[in-house]
Amino acid sequence: MSAPSAPPAIEIERVSFAYPDGTAALSEVNLTVAPGERVAVLGPNGSGKTTLVLHLNGILAPTxxxxxxxxxxxxxxxxxxxRRRVGVVFQDPDDQLFMPTVGQDVAFGPANLGLSGDALSRRVLGALDRVGLAGMQTRAPHHLSFGQRRRAALATVLSMDPNVLVFDExxxxxxxxxxxxxAELIVELGHTTVIVTHDLLYAAELCPRSVILDDHTIVADGPTAALLADSDLLGAHRLELPRCVTLSGLYPGG
Amino acid sequence: MTGRHPGTRLVASLCSSPAGALDASVKVICVVGFVTAVVATPPRAVLAFAVDALLVLAAAAASCLPARVLARRMSVETPFVIFAVLMPFIGTGPRMDVFGIGVSVPGCWAAWSIIVKASLGVAAAIVLAWSTPTAEILAGLERLRCPRALVMIAGFMVRYLDLVAAELRRLQIARISRGDDPRWLWQGRAVATTAGSMFVRCFERGERLHAAMASRGFTGRFPTTAAPQRPRRWFPAIMWPLVAWVVALAVLIP
Structure with a gap:
């Protein structure tokens, strides 16, 4: 008898969402992400990428x-x-780092899960160590560089011991x-990862698979290299590789 | 913005001063005790205020607070001083001549009372702010059982003050860059629009912040997170409010 296969890390089935004023943001979105997979969600501005992110941990509920x-x-x-299993790293780290010190911010999530005392301290120090910010727990977030703030934002979700990481831009x-x-840190962490971006090269660097979200639904799903090599597909959805990349011939059709 | 915050202070050196090594909750109690003693002191007890002023200067010295910095920061009370200076001229009751100008005697005492009490209170707050990192003041308030929600809101205010100020500066620069130079009240339409825009942006940031908090398990109850704490030594700091109260009571009780 074969062992039962693990359920998908993320399964989105025919999800639609409209804002209260009636503006459609997602329409019949289907997406399955396997455990350990890294998937990029590509799309132009206003395509519904961030709305999709907010559905993955229930901040928004599908219509x-x-x-x-x-x-x-x-x-x-x-x-x-x-929310314990899905860690969302938002686009602006200043929206994510709201406590007076980095250490208190990293402790916010696990404290909400009921951790305290030494267990909480271990989580905080461990998360900061993993993102290369060991010893920064007493620093105020606005005293960090932007890159450090982004990594601190990642530490705030790592401290909750998530299985899935979702990055917005x-x-x-x-x-x-x-x-x-x-990028090196994301690969090293090895979590199931969804990266929402319109930075095609970053997607190519990190994600073997990509989907294109446009006009509120998923219009393409396949290997990142194949999608980036299809210039007609990219052009039809307002996506474009930098000129120097197309000239280099790295993605022949792109 | 990728650089470090220009206002970064060497917290370690501040904490090496005798006042810096004290726990924030002790300092908050001492400041509140001192300020209430000053407020309780009758305006005509000039000698008592002289003792209070010496106490503030001693605390400033114990905090390694340079006199120039203290004087500069005290400019925050200027609007109150301007209001107080008007009181001898608009006050009623018996009048006296000062350089040929008639002034109200009760008005003079009221002005003196406002200026001396405000100055001593502001100076005490400056000493506290100088000798204690903001995160420690907030943690101290939390340990004093100040409601968590209030401490969190104060923390948000401190955390986002710089960001909001920077955003306001960018809006002002954008306005001035396009030739806006209002001189009169009726030319201030763009300034009013800037204020409205700031309100909307702050509101939107608040919404994003709430999404980030909910993503990490926040359900409306603020958790207790790791907070910096120093040994809670009461002596000699507690002498500061005690002496002020002894002096105030000596005047109050005939």
Missing amino acids: SGRITIEGICVEPGSLAEV PSANLDPVARREL
Whole structure:
């Protein structure tokens, strides 16, 4: 008898969402992410990428459809467990780092899970160590560089011991070195990862698989290299590789 | 913005002063005790205020607070001083001549009372702020059983003050760069629009902040997180409010 296979890390089934004023943001979105997979969600501005992120841990609830995380349906009764399993790193670290010190911020999530005392301290120090910010726990967030703030934001979700990491535009505003360091860190962590971005090269660097979200639904799903090599597909959805990359011939059709 | 915050102070050197080594909760109690003693002192007890002023100067010395910095920061009370200076001229009751100008005697005492009490209170707060990192003051308030929600809101205010100020500066620069130079009240439409825009941006940031908090398991109850703490030694700091109260009571009780 074969062992039962693990449920998908993320399963989004026919999810639609409209804001209260009636503006449609997602329409019949389907996406399955396997455990350990790194997937990029590509799309132009206003395509619904951030709205999709906010559905993955139940901040927004779909108007119709269903989302499951490791077999657990995202619904009011499961939000605490879903939010423990799915760590969302938001685009602006200043929105994520709201406590007076980095250490208190990293402790916020696990404290909400009920940890305290030595167990909480171990989580905080461990998370900061993993993102290369050991010893920074007493620093105020606004005293960190932007790259450090981005890594501190990652530490705030790592301290909750998540199985799935979701990044919203992780490369935005980072200098080249900070960008590379973050990419190395994401690969090193090895979590199931969803990266929402319109930075195609970052997606190519990190994610073997990509999906394109445009006009509120997923219009393409495949190996990142194949999608980036399809210039017609990219052009139809307002995506574009930098000119120097197309000239280099790295992605022949891109 | 990738650089370090220009206002970064060497917290370690501040904490090496005798006042810096004290626990924040002790200092908060001492400051509140001192300020209430000053407020309780009758305006005509000039000698008592002289003793209070010596106490503040001693605390400033124990905090390694340079006199120039103290004087500069005390400019925050200027609006109150301007209001107080008007009181002898608009006050009623018996009048006296000062350089040929008639002034109200009760008005003079009221002005003196406002200026001396405000100055001593502001100076005490400056000593506290100088000798204690903000995160420690907030942690101290928490240990004094100040409601968590209030401490968190104060923390948010401190955390986001710089960001909001920077955003306001960017809006001002954008306004001035396009030739806006209001001189009169009726030309201030763009300034009013800037204020409105700031309100909307702050509101939106608040919404993003709440999403980030909910993502890490926040359900409305603020958790207790790791907070910096120093040994709680009461002596000799407690002498500061005690002496002020002894002096105040000596005047109050005939």
